[in-house]
Amino acid sequence: MLVVDDDLALAEMLGIVLRGEGFEPSFVHDGDKALEAFRETRPDLVLLDLMLPGIDGIDVCRQIRAESGVPIVMLTAKSDTVDVVLGLESGADDYIVKPFKPKELVARVRARLRRTDDPTPELLQIGDISIDVAGHSVKRGDRHIPLTPLEFDLLVALARKPRQVFTREVLLEQVWGYRHAADTRLVNVHVQRLRAKIEKDPEHPEIVVTVRGVGYKAGPA
């Protein structure tokens, strides 16, 4: 796990907590070195502070996302709409607002690292998209579509029950692991990112369809 944070004390504290939970964190304190460190360590998850010296967290997030689908969890002091949405749009999977409890942090991290070890091979089909759940791959025809694990989980959650409408709250629980209702912007932003990858025309989605006033569903309207 890679922790990108400029605050040494916080980084050390995060290290204590994460090690206590059995993770092996490595640290980088500078936005400029974050990408380099990422390439070296190949972490399973990145904890990223949004406010960093050098390149700021949003740019780091974009750089990492550009070459990897690794789960990224942002640490942010601002819960204001703009910052959070900007962070999510730059590729972060989830965010935690400071100050947070250690348990909350660990829960978020575990939720992102959780791999549904499904031994039975499962093949799903929505529209012209085929999903190999065990093989963790999504194809349109023969063409492979690269998705981040989170986007994949979101798509699988929808595709397992085609035509069923999922509210944003239910998706938050199933995909992100929130037990209490949290920020539904997470869902909106990631549905848009997912659509940008799998839809032929993201403006007129056919795979992930919005049900006005309720939520989303997979498959034709």
Place this chain on the structure above:
Amino acid sequence: MKAWITPTSAARRGLRVVRRSVRAALRKAYVSWRRSLQARVVTTTLVVSALVVAVLGVFLMQQITTALLEAKERAALLQLDEGVGVAQRQLAVGGSDNSETTKSRLNAIVTTLAHRSGPSGLYEVIILDRDDPGSVGFSSNWIRLKSVPAVLMRQVEQSDASKPYRTYGTLTYDDGSSKPGLIVGTKLSRYQLYYLFPLTQERQSLEVVQQTILGVGAALVLLLAAIASIVTRQVVVPVRMAAQAAERLAAGRLEERMKVRGEDDLARLATSFNDMAANLQEKIVQLQELSQVQRQFVSDVSHELRTPLTTVRMAAEVLYESREDFDPMAARSAELLQSQLERFEGLLADLLEISRYDAGAATLDIEPMDVRELVLRAVGYTEDLAERKGSKIIQQLPGEATMAEVDRRRVERILRNLLVNAIEHGEGKDIIVSVGADRDAVAIAVRDHGCGLRPGETNMVFDRFWRADPARARTTGGTGLGLSISMEDAQLHGGWLQAWGEPGRGSQFRLSLPRVAGAELRGSPLPLVPPEIELQRAPYAELELEADA
């Protein structure tokens, strides 16, 4: 009641349509008259100049008429005078009293007199013999004696000799035609001599003059109106442009300016307008910058404080988790550290929220929500606390969905604050949450049966850091900002947050919100004073004091 309207309903409908369109046109004209300075000036100029021209025209006509007729009269009297001389000479010649001969003699005289004016026949002459009514001399055959008015005849009859009289009358002819005329007459011993001047010529002249005056007058009035229109236009157009510029400025386009042309008053107006706009823009930009700085500061403080707080919080948590390994003093310290950090965190969050309000940076995130759902969530959040304090939360919710356009985060926060407040002061007794709604508004009331509020405190509860009783032990550790924030949240929605309370009878907080965001709230669907209290209330116990939202 009006028999003339009866025909068919179609006709009546047609009439109504016409009447309506006429009324609409009139209203439109009236509105444009009221709105347009130019139209008003032109109308006024038209009316006033028309009046002036009319008065002048009438006066002029009178003057001309008088002059014309006076000249005519003078000429007529001269003519008469001359005629009298001639007639006297001719009458002195004759002798016989035979009526037949008299008549022919009179006719002869009259013909002579008439011919003196030339062949044009500018006038007719009549002579009559007073002693012999049958003897009348006519200058021409077709003039009738009737043309000489009886009044004039009497005047002449009764007058002294040779005094001329004149009057205006109508000359009547044998063929039935008649024309206006001037009649002069005088007594000539036993005869009466009348000259009758037709005024056809004069009348024609006057008609020409009248038409000229009318035409010139009308042209003058129109010209004046046109001039007024042009002149006011010169003034009004820049004023209109100023008004438009001001409107655009008011609409937020601060870079809007007027064109300055020349050095006249209008140019000065434009210059001052532009100065004003520039000053306004400067001030607004300054304020915006100030607010931006303030917002940035709040944001920075927030970040700067939160990062170390996060570290401290995590450290405290780790210590707290392993407190069993410590000696009792250190263990208790870890517990205190943990709980007080939570309080500190809440306080920081509330302070930041309040400062966001103070900076005017708070915005609403509106969506249609079922208010009952928000109540359920808030109750769910506070149930544990209520249980610990021994209170039961009783919900009185309407059966159907109670929709309103609200910011769910803020409304939920208000409800949580009200519930926590009620639990904290409820002394372990029941807490009632009721929801009411009417067409325009929804209301949520939270009632507790605790110590209540003293008179005057219903306003103070919303003050920052206000405490009901400073000496009382703090139990749940509220920040003292909860109700202030709730009040700000309610006001941001255009809603009311009000409190009622009486010592020993508990208190009630009522939140009223408009159903449609931005609508004005006129009343609340729920009473502020609980009904059971209202019923018991004696007339002298007017203790209610509302917190005006």
